[in-house]
Amino acid sequence: MSGAQRIPILKVGRVLVVPIQTDMDDQTVVHLQERILSELERTRARGVLIDISLLEMVDSFIGRMLSDIASMARIMDARTVVVGIQPAVAITLVELGLELSGVSTVLNVDEGIKLLRDEFDIEEREDDELFWGELNLLGEHGHRA
Amino acid sequence: MESTAIALENDQDIVVARGEVRTLAAAIGFRSLDQTRLATVASELARNIVKYASRGQMIAQPTRSPHGREGLRLIFEDDGPGIANVEAAMTDGFSTSKGMGKGLPGSRRLVDEFTIDSAPGRGTRITVVRWL
Known part of the structure; x- marks a missing residue:
């Protein structure tokens, strides 16, 4: 059995960047999934950006890993973006019957970071509004009492 | 070109098999x-x-049709438990493990020819061909 290859996980601001630069065996895929989740917990990152632009093939196993990471990250309050799917890979995934459900896909890393940042900003604005809204409500209650 | 046989026993062999198939396909002249x-x-x-x-x-064989068309034939054979209900296994969504049932029906859509020969206790042999 092979030792799992080491795929880097880089923290850039509030985002974990995962550049996959080599074909991975299944064991490496499973380890990568676990490592991303533990890094999310450790670093409190809010986004995961997985760059697969160098992957020449995504089969059902790797495709399911991408969907699973997105679902699990979501539960941990982080968004996942998959970057740079090659056209041949995208066509093959659809023919295979995989939809990568729950995964946002963009063409390059810049767009991926921008998408995640926009989401953070919207969420932060909503958090702010909620916060001030609650304060106002408290104020009103206080006044009424 | 000669045919290549690759033993399949672990995760690494799967990577070797798909890498070999890509190399052969490129050599035959298949587009990306x-x-x-x-x-x-x-x-x-x-x-x-x-x-x-x-x-x-897995046996990978560069092949030629009676009309002279070039292609690649892949044969996957094992002496495993076999498939009791081949028809069901070829249906989208069917799976006996956590495979989500994409493997067989999905694979059939990616090739021109797909034949499966299997019975419980007799192993499985799947032959696929894609023509250039």
């Missing part, structure tokens, strides 16, 4: 999309063998 389709089929069917039968092999 077809190389990806063939490598993906090899990955799915090789994994089925490692997962369900523990061991088996």
